Amino acid sequence: MxxxxxxxxxxxxxxxxxxxxxxxxxxxxxxxxxxxxxxxxxxxxxxxxxGLVDAHTHLDKSLLGWPWYKNDVGGASLMAMIENERDMKQRLGLDPHVQSMRHALKTAGFGATLIRSHIDIDTQGGLRALEGVMQTAEILADVVEIETVAFPQSGLTTREGTAELMDQALAMGANLVGGLDPCGVDRDPKGHLDIIFGLAERHGKGIDIHLHERGDLGLFSMEMILDRAEALDMKGMVTISHAFCLGMQDYPRVEAMLERLAAMDVAIMTTAPASSPAPMVKQLDAHGIRIGAGNDGIQDTWGPYGNGDMLERAKFVGLRNNLREDVEVKRALDICAGGGAVAMGKPRRALxxxxxxxxxxxxxxxxxxxxxxxxxxxxxxxxxxxxxxxxxxxxxxx
Amino acid sequence: MxxxxxxxxxxxxxxxxxxxxxxxxxxxxxxxxxxxxxxxxxxxxxxxxxGLVDAHTHLDKSLLGWPWYKNDVGGASLMAMIENERDMKQRLGLDPHVQSMRHALKTAGFGATLIRSHIDIDTQGGLRALEGVMQTAEILADVVEIETVAFPQSGLTTREGTAELMDQALAMGANLVGGLDPCGVDRDPKGHLDIIFGLAERHGKGIDIHLHERGDLGLFSMEMILDRAEALDMKGMVTISHAFCLGMQDYPRVEAMLERLAAMDVAIMTTAPASSPAPMVKQLDAHGIRIGAGNDGIQDTWGPYGNGDMLERAKFVGLRNNLREDVEVKRALDICAGGGAVAMGKPRRALxxxxxxxxxxxxxxxxxxxxxxxxxxxxxxxxxxxxxxxxxxxxxxx
Structure with missing residues (x-):
């Protein structure tokens, strides 16, 4: 210091x-x-x-420094994008340490001093991505603080051996338990959520789960997440990333869900996506729900967008939420800075x-x-x- | 040449x-x-x-070159934003020629060679904005081609004298007849549309109408626009800007409307807004509908966003439409270049x-x-x- x-x-x-x-x-x-x-x-x-805060990214995925990757998979199927990525990572021989160094330094150059990164844990790559990013976190300790989430990107109940790898990842030092669309990916919401909450309980760690599921399906998964968070007394220890379902056009049901999220002090991380429903900042603010934002993956097999700049992300938060007044745009900035740190359970970055x-x-x-x-x-x-x-x-x- | x-x-x-x-x-x-x-x-x-094409902007509105404008009006009320702007323009004494020079040169520096600009025509500013932008168009003829739309921003039937000013604007050389939310602003869709189609017929010019009205209201106004376009045989001469209603979640009704728009060769201009429903590129492409894109106003009393860059706008078109494949992102670029020129009825910019x-x-x-x-x-x-x-x-x- x-x-x-x-x-x-x-x-x-x-x-x-x-x-x-x-x-x-x-x-x-x-x-x-x-x-x-x-x-x-x-x-x-x-x-x-x-200092800016990227509260949701994937440091192990970027193709930064590689020749331009021509995307011909598109965005129609989540499973196709997941399969394509796992194959490409192996085919290219991506080194998660090198890629995460490039990505984290790019983000830090734009002013981020704190990053939460989900890291793929699967039976193909094993714990290699986590090892690489943890090495990066150690080298960059004075440049940017990196928090890691053990993330079962390819599925948990559907791929035998993944739960055991997740357990090892947490023992190795991953900071949080990740999860992913318990209905949409594993097609076994009970099985998926019982495993990740079991891991959280055993390791005494928080959860940050990706939830792209929209509308009623997403609300159903969110209810199942809250049931478990309540049963295990995990107030303030659960984060839901993306939470597209909170953008659905059913005001009373979304409000009821926001009340339940607020009561358990669940944090919401958003990328402020332009092409999908998304949690609305003013609506969440009215419930005092902690909000962070992230760039998500940048320039990877999922898509060509993103450069690591959380100030540009603040602009996206403003554009997505139709924030035009100066005071509103400053709230968008806060979500990408001090507010994002608070959403991560860290001290607020403030002047x-x-x-x-x-x-x-x-x-x-x-x-x-x-x-x-x-x-x-x-x-x-x-x-x-x-x-x-x-x-x-x-x-x-x- | x-x-x-x-x-x-x-x-x-x-x-x-x-x-x-x-x-x-x-x-x-x-x-x-x-x-x-x-x-x-x-x-x-x-x-x-x-060459890039900004097919929808407002060259007379930007505050470029002025001290930072602190926005405290927000986006809740369209009429409040319109009133605020008319007052601010007068209070600051904005010179439409100077402002449009700054704005058009900024856009040209980013590679645009063709711009369609709506120009406010109202009983407070009279024809001053049009005069200023036409002067700019003349000076910049070798730098960027500027097409003008006489735009009744403050209302038409509700503000006596505006229709006469619109008539004079078209006689002076404005290239197209503009219009605005015939239900939402004038609250007299028949009156508003009869006037602008009457002006178009009298001057033998096309129409480019702003339509922010959403859902069923927007479809209703769109039907009334098409009724008149059909009656006057204006195939290929009508543009609808924004057209938020085409983003509504009612597939059969939107499809039926797209068929009607295609039959009359109506062009659609979009900003690919992140915070509102919007026409979907792939859906319109399936009907062969001409699409252009624009930056809309930049850094004005409406909001702080925008810099004049149509390549960034292409990124927004990609993000809004979830375009991830290379071939899809190139279509987003085309909408901001050659395709935008075609939507304007101009020769396609192409290599x-x-x-x-x-x-x-x-x-x-x-x-x-x-x-x-x-x-x-x-x-x-x-x-x-x-x-x-x-x-x-x-x-x-x-």
Whole structure:
């Protein structure tokens, strides 16, 4: 943990001041600070934002650094995309450590200081992806904090041996238990959910489950998730990613579900997808539900989109939710920064004394302008440690 | 009209060749071309795309070049946004000529060579906005072709004198008759549509009407538009912008409407909005309906989003329609380029002999990569005339 004095920086849309980070934590924000012996950085009037947070991605999947991958699988069938990916990963001989280094450093260069990554655990790749990403997490500890979710991408009850691998992954140090569409993929919601909640209980870890299932099917799976979370007293320990079903057009049923989610303090992670129903920020906010956002996989066999920039993702959150007022767009940014950290159960990234010394300096006249233009980041700081300048991390990717 | 030989350029994803533009038109594409006396440009292996087309924007509205506008009106009420804008334009004293120069040059710097702009015509601003944009169109004739739509943004039957101003606007040279939500704004669909179709008939011009009305209301207005288009034999002369109602979840009714739209060769313009129902590209393609796309207003009193980049808009078309395969993303690009020109009733921008000499050079390994990264444009050419380098137009904005 490092100390740093950043001079002459605008705190969001406020007047310029200085930020003193001591031993990795913001110690003081005020004009004219002085800290003998502490390294100084002149921010020349740039805007400071809290460190960004990618609360849902897949560091083991990106094809960054490879020749352009021509996608001819499309988005029609989830199972076809899963099969294609497992085959391509083996055929190309992707190294999960190298790929996750490239992906995490790209995301960090855009100002993220905290990432939650789902990692494929399956009987073909075994624990190799987790080993690679954990190695990356260790190497990048001073650049970006990486949390791992053991994710049964190819199915759990339908592929013998996967549950045992998940158990080993958690023993090895994966931070959370993952899961996936208990109806749509395994076609055995009881079996799937009993296994992942059993793993969570045995290892004393939280859950973050992908739920793409829409409409009534998704609500049904969500009920089964909540039944188990309640029975095991897992308040605040469950996250549902995507949660497309919360975007369904059935106000009273969605509201009733939001009340139940709020009572169990379930967090929702979204990518703010343009092409599918999605949880609506204002509706969840009215229930005080924690929301984080993520870039999901970037430039992988699933699709060509994405570059790791959580400031662009904040723009997508704004566009998807029709957020136009400055105060609303700032909430979109918060979901991709401090609010996302809280959704992960981590300390809120914020520009105030006592918060982690994680921040991003951007050009611009106003915070909302920085979000909508997502201009290159001038400086990224994690725990008082300068990690990137002009969009490039100081550590080079392999 | 100018001649230009571009050497060593990749034609979309094909092998490098040379492109010879003679008197503004692509004359030949082949390796090793020679054209004595014609200016040469070495494209150093960059990818050539056809000139981009912004088929729906508002050049008279942007606040580009002004201090950051803090939005506190939001998106809840269309009428509140309309009132706020009319007041702000007067309070700031916006000069439509200056604003449209800034906006059009920004769009051109990103590679657009053709723009269709709706221009507010109302009893407060009169014809001032149209005059300003027409002046811009004249000055920028060699940089970007600008087509104008006389647009009754504040209402037509509800604001006396507007129809007469629309008539004058068309006499002055506005290219098309605009209209807006005949139910939602004027609350007199018959009155509104009779006026705009009457203007179209009198001036022998086409129509491009904004239709944000959703679901059954939108389909009702669309039926009334088609009734009149059929009665006046306006096949191929009507455009419906936004057309949110075509995204409604009622397959047989939407299909029946698409058949009727196809029979009258009505073109659809979309922004591929993330927060509202929208026409689905594959569904419209199955009916052979012409589709264009636009950035709509950028950085104006309606919202902070948008920068004028039609390559980013192609990404939004892809994201909104869940287009993942390379061939699908290329269709998204086409909607923002050649297909958009066809939707406007103009010659298709394409990289082949006989097409207009409009093109954009981008860095990248593959066309789809250029779309998803929307990297700065290296060179923009309109009618053989180099208009921009490295994202900057050669002509400076005021």
């Amino acid at each position: 490092t100390s740093l004095l950043i001079k002459n920086v605008r705190i969001m849309d406020d007047e310029p001041a200085d930020i003193l980070i001591r031993d990795g934590v913001i110690a003081e924000i005020a004009p004219g600070l002085d800290a003998p012996g502490v390294a100084e950085e002149d921010a020349t009037g740039l805007i400071a934002l809290p 105030k004394a006592g918060a982690p010394g994680d921040l991003v300096l951007v050009e611009g006249e106003a915070v909302v302008q920085a979000v909508v233009t997502h201009a290159p980041r001038k400086l990224v700081v994690k725990g008082g440690h300068i990690t990137a300048r002009d969009g490039q991390t100081l550590m080079a990717a392999p | 100018t001649s230009l030989l571009i050497k060593n350029v990749r034609i979309m994803d094909d092998e490098p060749a040379d492109i010879l533009i003679r008197d503004g038109v692509i004359a030949e594409i082949a390796p090793g071309l020679d054209a004595p006396g014609v200016a040469e440009e070495d494209a150093t292996g960059l990818i050539a795309l056809p 082949k002999a006989g097409a207009p000499g409009d093109l954009v050079l981008v860095e990248g390994e593959a066309v789809v990569q250029a779309v998803v990264t929307h990297a700065p444009r290296k060179l923009v050419v309109k009618g053989g005339h180099i208009t921009a380098r490295d994202g900057q137009t050669l002509m400076a904005a005021p």
